[in-house]
Amino acid sequence: MGDIVEKHLTGDSVFKEESTLFREYVPDKLPRREKEIARLTRDFKPLTSKKGAFSVNVAIIGNAGIGKTSIAKYFMERFPKSAEKVGKKVYCVYYNCYTYRTKSSILRHLLNKYFNVFSTRGFSDNELLSDLMKSLNKQDSHLILILDEANVLGGEDILSFIYIPEAFEFGQSRISTILISRLTEFNSLLNVQLSERIHDKIQLSGYNEDDLREILGYRAELAFKNNVVSTDVFDQVVSIAANTQNARHGIEIFYHAGKIADQEELSYITPEMVRKAKAYVYPELRSSVLEELKEQELFVSIAIARHLKKDNIAHTSIDEVYEFYKIVCEENGETPQAKVTFRRHIDVLAKTGIIYKVVEPVGGGKRGRRSIITLQDIPAEVLEEKCTNILEKNEK
Ligand SMILES: Nc1ncnc2c1ncn2[C@@H]1O[C@H](COP(=O)(O)OP(=O)(O)OP(=O)(O)O)[C@@H](O)[C@H]1O
Ligand SMILES: [Mg+2]
Structure with a gap:
């Protein structure tokens, strides 16, 4: 051997x-994105020239695979170093919100990793934010928080990073953000207050x-x-x-x-x-994966796709999908299965990689846990169409 x-x-x-x-590799150069990198840098220039506390918030939006994450990571590698040369301390930290799904998890990680604040268990988010603001104030530093797939975190949570510190004794926030999202999901993220706070929206074309x-x-x-x-x-x-x-x-x-x-x-x-x-690669999800699905699993896939598409949302829950699933069954002349069985179908779809399922605590863990479902790689419309075609083919 x-x-x-x-x-x-x-x-x-x-x-x-x-x-x-590999997916995580960021090259030394990003040809054809020089203008956008320059624009992002100009947006954050005040952090290196102005004194005091303020917040700059920039959104980077656009379709899949066009350099959103890469631009942000490229900037993250370089901006703090350039700021340091002019005597400014800037932290630039990246979070993918598929991994860090809540404000609390981001805050805890931040404080532990960058500010040596440990044993933060038992503290409320506001206390954590207050600790973070104290640290930033003490050092007269700024934090740029890059929130990738920001739609997963949601508008309220994002806003609280830039908004809540203002309600404290410190006056203005020292936390800036770069919010990254795909185009279709960006609107589900925005609320009025958040859109008022966004200074620049960099929309990348394909x-x-x-x-x-x-x-x-x-x-x-x-x-x-x-x-x-x-x-x-x-x-x-x-x-x-x-x-x-x-x-x-x-x-x-x-x-x-x-x-x-x-x-x-x-x-x-x-x-x-x-x-x-x-045949392996996005955007064409391997069709053989879909073809191997059982009829009930196809119903569930269609239900998920329809719901995400109809309400133009990024993710959904098992209960919500179940309602759509019942309709799909009726249309196909089948009796809907019980929720326990339905959940098993969801698990199968998650294993094949067609859907993405994450379990997250509700109400800080006090109200149990719930599963959040989203589509990773394939547009809802394409998934619905493919599954419907397969159902029709199987009937013949
Ligand atoms: N201008 C560029 N030069 C070199 N490589 C690039 C460039 N733009 C994108 N890439 C590469 O293409 C791939 C996709 O880019 P990236 O991950 O930044 O896309 P994205 O817009 O964040 O997509 P998604 O919405 O799927 O997260 C990465 O491997 C990245 O390194
Ligand atoms: Mg990305």
């Missing part, structure tokens, strides 16, 4: 640096073919050895990604195609490998 391990660990690969294609040529050229160069990607293969990937205007689409195709080349022990990527890789 040792030999096989060694062969594949040291053996040839088409990759020069595979990890540059990448066109020219953009993708430059971006994917740069990323392929980082990831692959010479002569792995021919001009034909490169054009093929660019044109697939141009359809969705999504840079991640191209990057993930490159990644999977490279993996296939390694598996087949070839030193270059073929057009067929690109076609195979395409």
